[in-house]
Amino acid sequence: MNPLAQKIAQDINTAIDTDKLVLPTLPEIALRVREVADDPDASIKQLGTAISSDASLTARIIKVANSPLFRAPREIEDLNMALSRLGMQYTSNLAIGLAMEQMFQATSDLVDKRLREVWARSSEVAGMCHVLCKHRTKLRPDQAALAGLVHQIGVLPILAYAEENNALLRDSLSLDSVIDEVSPQLGIKILTAWEFPTELRNVPIDCLKFDRKIAHPDYADLVTVAMLQNYAGSNSRFASLDLNSVTAFARLEIEPNIESTEAEDLSDEMEAALALLQG
Helix, strand or coil, X not given: XXXXXXXXXXXXXXXXXXXXXXXXXXXXXXXXXXXXXXXXXXXXXXXXXXXXXXXXXXXXXXXXXXXXXXXXXXXXXXXXHHHHHHCHHHHHHHHHHHHHHHHCCCCCHHXXXXXXXXXXXXXXXXHHHHHHHHHHCCCCHHHXXXXXXXXXXXXXXXXXXXXXXXXXXXXXXXXHHHHHHHHHHHHHXXXXXXXXXXXXXXXXXXXXXXXXXXXXXXXXXXXXXXXXXXXXXXXXXXXXXXXXHCHHHHHCCCCCCCXXXXXXXXXXXXXXXXXXXXX
């Protein structure tokens, strides 16, 4: 870690430990939804009641249920029909993911722009994770999409810190360096505080371990592949990576050549998945 990133990482961790910089918390609607979903005795009707308190979220979930991804035999017209179509687990993860979008906004124009860029890229990665998961694993597509949405969640406290420290905010190269080096560990800290499922908590770090050796594909593998495909052709540090050295591709039995026919075959589904996440 370079000296500047190291110092800022220490400053941020100290600020968090002394409650001077509070870790982001899930929006209230997401917490209510999760509380219902985690209750083994809760009904779909109770989940509907929790979601229906947010008109925007309700509309988006109905839109998702009508997405080409689900090929509903008839149009879904209300939340109860949507919940019946999607199921309790899928709906709760989707609601939590969609509710998180409101966290990626700030009062400072520079920070707001950065946050919106992070959310847009995370949404793209999440959409790809959803489709890859469905076609390449026996994992849950809703959980895969959530993994994509939170893989950069550690950026939030760094940008909150930068908003209060103009020197860092104006130095975009240093800010990028801090984000690259510090945000994965902060991501784990946030997801642990949010009590996310164990298989998602380490995604911010594991998705960057390109030489991981594990027996079966996991959610971090999906994020790795989706992220690298998303960065292809950009000026990102990941764009020049030798994809043949990334073990996640082999576990998912995907050719690292992202212009493969199969990738094109899935492109319509990817667009549909992205559309449902970006509203």
